[in-house]
Amino acid sequence: MQTSRLLGYVQVHVGSRTVALPVQAIDFATNDDARVNERKDAEGNGQPGGLFEEGGQLGILVDSAASDADVQAQIVKASEEAVRQLSKRYLN
Secondary structure (H helix, E strand, O other): OOOOEEEEEEEEEEOOEEEEEEEEEEOHHHOOOHHHHOOOOOOOOOOOOEEEEEOOEEEEEEEOOOOHHHHHHHHHHHHHHHHHHHHHHHHO
């Protein structure tokens, strides 16, 4: 199992709350980390990585082999998903 590398944090704002999400990079092609594959179906379809929850905490997983532009796009998409999930958690 390959370990992830912490790239930094993304802050998302939901209502009056600010939540810091850790952004971790891992090579999607060469590991068996469940967080990478949890979004894939039985046929292997779907986007690996993205927003994940572990121990009740949210985080973002990106592909360490991806280009800077692709990593940025992964972070933006996962941040938007985090806002949706946190909105349900805190505002409902």
